[in-house]
Amino acid sequence: MPKQTFFNLPAEKRKKILDVAVKEFAEQGYKGANISRMVLEAGIAKGSFYQYFEDKDDLYLYIITTMIAGKKLAIYEREKGRLEDLSLTGFLRAVSHQIFQDFMENPGLLRIGADLMRLEGEPVYQKIMGCYPKLSESVFMPFIQHEIGQGEISEKVNPRLLNFIFISLGLYLAYDLKTTNAETIHEELVDRMLDDMEYILKNGIYTDKGKSM
């Protein structure tokens, strides 16, 4: 947990530091993230960093738990009251909108989450799982379960697989961005992706001819 000194900082500076850190962890991964680069980028002294955070892990843990888990839980908190009357499409749009928001604000957050998978054996992973044991399942699962319960998603759909596909959406955005050489993420790009995904989820991928083979 960051030290009190960090929370005493003006909000703007705090945000700057976290933005830089998210970018660094996202682009370089946990292992490759470099504190010297971060403080340089954030415009603070190296010593200051250690007055704000215990160490590298402290910062990483804070980002993971507060920002990722926090954001994802935020969807749940916001939407759970509407679970009863939210149409499936609406749910997908809502969730995706949140993902899009994440991306616009912090394109790195999703990649950080993806990186987390790798750290299984590391001490830092144990620390994280000590706080958020179900971190990886905490996002879409409740919605999916709810839709199945409502009879809107077929019981034959494996919820874990579907959950994973949703999680992958963010990575797909990054992948798509890279392979199309788009400079920035336009909302349009996200919408197109959502349309594409919706089509598959609604119709599957086959033509009638394809289905009959």
Place this chain on the structure above:
Amino acid sequence: MPKQTFFNLPAEKRKKILDVAVKEFAEQGYKGANISRMVLEAGIAKGSFYQYFEDKDDLYLYIITTMIAGKKLAIYEREKGRLEDLSLTGFLRAVSHQIFQDFMENPGLLRIGADLMRLEGEPVYQKIMGCYPKLSESVFMPFIQHEIGQGEISEKVNPRLLNFIFISLGLYLAYDLKTTNAETIHEELVDRMLDDMEYILKNGIYTDKGKSM
């Protein structure tokens, strides 16, 4: 490219070294992979490593290009003759079988591939893309294009998205493995995943009720 000395080694030792390296790169990522750990694990001297490989990058590149690209191209080479008469389901099974094979032989290979995305700005990434510029698109794309051309996959399906979903399958296996605490991968697990995926691809995820909302 590894030096001749590496290829002069007994096949068993060569395999041991590559297995250890794949494990290391898979678990630690490119940045976190540690040569000291590898040579310790592989039971060779530090100096020997550098008689086999130019440097860390040389080994990494060899694994990426030969093992990953090599295997993936192997699917293509093996199946392309049958593209005409291969049913879609058959294609999916064939590809998945290959992925499964990869996983049984080297659970790390897929994670290494996933890690590659992160390295974009690094020199090693340039090296790889110098050899395999289309590495990320080279696997499933031809099949997908072919099926669309045959009118078996709907033209409304975004091939890039579908390609990405397929690529994610391997990651899903890893994810599933971890979250279910399965010790090893059973072929049964793969089959279940394939069944689950096929269901979605064929039917979408919605019930009639869900679709009509």
Place this chain on the structure above:
Amino acid sequence: MPKQTFFNLPAEKRKKILDVAVKEFAEQGYKGANISRMVLEAGIAKGSFYQYFEDKDDLYLYIITTMIAGKKLAIYEREKGRLEDLSLTGFLRAVSHQIFQDFMENPGLLRIGADLMRLEGEPVYQKIMGCYPKLSESVFMPFIQHEIGQGEISEKVNPRLLNFIFISLGLYLAYDLKTTNAETIHEELVDRMLDDMEYILKNGIYTDKGKSM
């Protein structure tokens, strides 16, 4: 180029580091120079070295260009205004005085310069020649050319050879020092050498008898 941190150091410490480095490069040559030994001798941490300099080459280049080239150019700058009225003897004395100064302050500098010749094929040599392409000719040549133009040195004298002889003077001092087991260099030693050299340059080496043979 050293980093700013190096120039922020107290002058005394900076001098200590450079003195140690010059000694190391002079005694061990570029290849044999050892950073661990340098930092031990200079009383700084290994890591500090790399906060001051990019790498070994950075330090070497700095010494070569700043100290050697710097000093040599200093002679030129100081004396060029007097080129018109400086007698040849005076010129030799001035130059030699500078060499002597170099030697008293940093006996290693001249040996470093001599070592440079060996590095021709090395990357570091290219770096140096990128900055100072005429480094080896930049010292005495202008004076010699001037004297020839003035008709004070015979046109039959090969200026390149003469330049080389002058350059060798410094090495001769080192050589003389070693072979006479003199502990330190006395100014007297330099004067004797200069007298000896002047004699040869003025009279040649032969007696009348010798010349007639």
Place this chain on the structure above:
Amino acid sequence: MPKQTFFNLPAEKRKKILDVAVKEFAEQGYKGANISRMVLEAGIAKGSFYQYFEDKDDLYLYIITTMIAGKKLAIYEREKGRLEDLSLTGFLRAVSHQIFQDFMENPGLLRIGADLMRLEGEPVYQKIMGCYPKLSESVFMPFIQHEIGQGEISEKVNPRLLNFIFISLGLYLAYDLKTTNAETIHEELVDRMLDDMEYILKNGIYTDKGKSM
């Protein structure tokens, strides 16, 4: 001292090994010389090297003492019988011819000799000086002393300085070669250098005008 196995080799192979070694030591210096490169170049196995020589020093010492000292002593041995009637010019030519021979056969020998100066503090230097304490003075000195005794070289000439100038001739050739970008050493180049040097040794460098200033 090389082991008996070395002397059992066919002369041609022995020569090849020594040629390669001289080249390596000359170009890279004692510290930079690399045994792997040598055996590669010489076309022998690494293990063989250590069956011919005790270690790197053993080879280096052998080259220094046998080839350099040997060659230089050879001049003396060959010419000393003619010391009585050898004209000064003849002496210079004879010596220079030998230097030229050295250069044509083994351009590296002279540079190795020059490199020796640097090694003063090293164990290998002690070894060498244990065998040839006067190595550096053994070449031209006897001739110079003789000429002075004959009254052909002025007594006012410092024999040590002259000795050094002669030693430098070889280095000058290398220097000249490098700065004129000549590809190979022509005999013509040596002759020109000798002519240039002779002029200076005979006439000094000054014009009458220059002398009178």
Place this chain on the structure above:
DNA sequence: CATGAATGAGACTTCATTCAT
């Protein structure tokens, strides 16, 4: 609290030498 230099463990890499075949 802010600063940025200082620290040193540990990473990658080289290379003289040994050793098994």
Place this chain on the structure above:
DNA sequence: TATGAATGAAGTCTCATTCAT
């Protein structure tokens, strides 16, 4: 004797963390 793989000490360089100002 010939071979070339094996070895590990030692070198260069990185970077998280501490510390003096």
